Amino acid sequence: MFFTYLRRELRRRRKAALVVASGLALGIALVIVVNSVSSGMSKAQEKVLESLYGLGTDMTVTKAAEAQSETAGERPRFQFDAQDDDSGEEQSSDRVMVQGFQTLASSTVTKVGKQDGVADAVGGLSLQVMKVSGEFTRGQFQQDGQSGQGGQGGGPGGGQSSPEGQVEGGGANFDVNSYSVYGTDVTEPALGPLTSSEITDGRTFKTTETNAEVAVADSAYAKEKELETGDTVTVKGTKYKIIGIATATSGDAAANLYLPLKQAQTLADAKDKVTTIYVQATDSQQIDSVKSGIQKNISGTTVTTSADLADTVSGSLSTASSLAAGVGKWLSIVVLVAAFLVAGLLTSSAVSRRVREFGTLKALGWKSGRVTRQVVGESMVQGLIGGALGIALGLAGAYAVTAVSPTLQAQLGSGSGSGGGMGGGGGMGGPGRQTAAKTLDVALTAPVSLTTLALAVGLAVAGGLVAGAFGGWRASRLRPADALRRVE
Incomplete structure (x- = not known):
């Protein structure tokens, strides 16, 4: 009886029912679109942060560069041997410098890994290489004036010869090239800046190549x-074989070249040193507490989380995200x-127009609860x-x-990282890359x-309950007598 009466009433009042359903549909559709766009914004932001951090990284640990270091103001110096037979031969010299941050001892990586809430920690060394290469060309001495017979000092029938002359031609032609190198811990391939790139040719490092003379090159470089x-x-006289080409999945690559960490430490004369520690937490809900623990137990370090980096993201992505989260x-x-x-x-108004109907039903024995259930069922x-x-x-x-x-x-504007690199295309891995502002293009999706x-189904049920x-x-407030006083 309930469903039969329900079906008949909805068919008899289908226009009114369609108006109510359409109003609820528009509200629910808007909620779905706004939530989906907000989810797309979050994914786009995560993609941007992964281009800085590397996949799976929850935070990084660094130490800000000193304002006045021992090498402050020191300019790179390049030395070349000038021999008589060097004319026309190419010469080159490399200067390898630690980039962006103060170095941390490798033991700090182990100490961070032992903190509560840390699932894994791995170190990396960011370097900048300045390479000067070119060649010297010897000039030719051209003597001016006239020489007398008999040569210098006078002689029979001769005059004085002029010793004056000039050097013509010769010189030096050198090119300066700057690029970035990142030393990555090959024993931990699932963590670090290289995880933000995809190997598109060749292969990545093997876990056994801890000190091998091999390299992975960024595709753009x-x-x-x-x-x-x-x-x-x-690099600095050592030849490295390129075993793979990596393409950044979002934004710029962390470096132009990736080397095993030990090789990078040798090049920079920074044995057992790192500039950035990449940390993965055991629980994403405890990142703030892990951050506090690291800062408390390892003094002098700066811990940067994805939330900290998110605050540095501006541009249309940030504006659209704010609109979706706020106004939307x-x-x-x-x-x-x-x-x-x-x-x-509308439902209440429809009930008012059905006074005679419900009054008659009550006169026939329907209780108020049954009438109420019928109206709620229709809603x-x-x-x-x-x-x-x-x-x-x-x-x-x-x-x-x-x-x-x-x-x-x-x-991506300046963040907590300090220092900064020179030139070099790829920039730095980790938070240090924040020092150079750059713009990334991200395609928005709405999953x-x-x-x-x-949530949409819940809202539909809630809407029916409210209307009901x-x-x-x-x-429930109608009385059977109302049916006799109301003539339709």
Whole structure:
């Protein structure tokens, strides 16, 4: 009886039911789109942060460079041997410098790894290489004036010869090239800056190549220098075989060249030293407490989390994220509340027009509770219909955003890192890369999660309950005598 009466009433009043369902559908669709876009913003921001940090990294530990160090103001010096037979022969000299931060002892990596809440910790060494290469060319001495017979000092029939002359030609032609090198711990391939790049040619390091003379080149740098897998690059007199080409999955690469950590330490004369410690927490919910513990137990260090880096992201990505989180969510809430109120008022108004109907049913023996359940049941069906329409509209809106994929810009300004590198294309891995502002283009998507769909269903049910509460309260107050006084 309940379902039969329900079906007939909805079919008889299908226009009113469609209006209520459409209002709820618009509110639910807006909630789905806003939540999906917000989720897309979060994923875009995570992608930007991974380009700085490396996949799986929750925080980094560094030590800010001293304002006045022993080498402050020291300029790079390059020495060349000038021999008589060096004319036309190419000479080169490299200067390898630690970049961005003060170095930390490798033992600090072990100490960080033993902190509560730390799942893994690995060190890395950021370097900048300045390479000067070129050749000297000997000049030719040209004598001026005329020489007398008999040579110098006078002689029979001769005059004085002029010793004056000048050197013509010769000189030096040298090129200065600056690039970045990153020493990575090959025994921990799942953590560190190289994880933000994908090996597109060749292979990555083997865990046994801790001190091997091998290198992985960034694809942009390899293209610029026309390097391929199997070629060699020379750094400070040591030849390294390129075993792979890595392409950054988002933004710029952490470095132009990646070397095993021990090799990088040898080049920089920084044995057992690192500049950045990459940390992975056991629980993402405890990152703040892990950060506090590291700062307390390891003095003088700066711990930077993904949340800290997120505060440095500006540009259209940050603006759109703020709009989605602020204006978008509040707008969806206002529209949803308005839809609930309109549905409730329409249902209450419909009950008022059915006074004779409900009064007659009560006169036939229907109790107030049964009448109320009938009204609530009708409202629930309208809410579910509105939910289905809302989900369909929301999915269509989210798909449209993903299909268009508007490009947002994320500008990474100066953060907690200090120091900075010179030139060199790739910059630094870890927080040190914040020192040079740059802009990344990120395509926006709007993924719809099961949680969002479950929220939509819950809102549909809630909308039906709100509308049913208005109508049920109005129907429960009707008396059988009202049916005799009301003529329709």
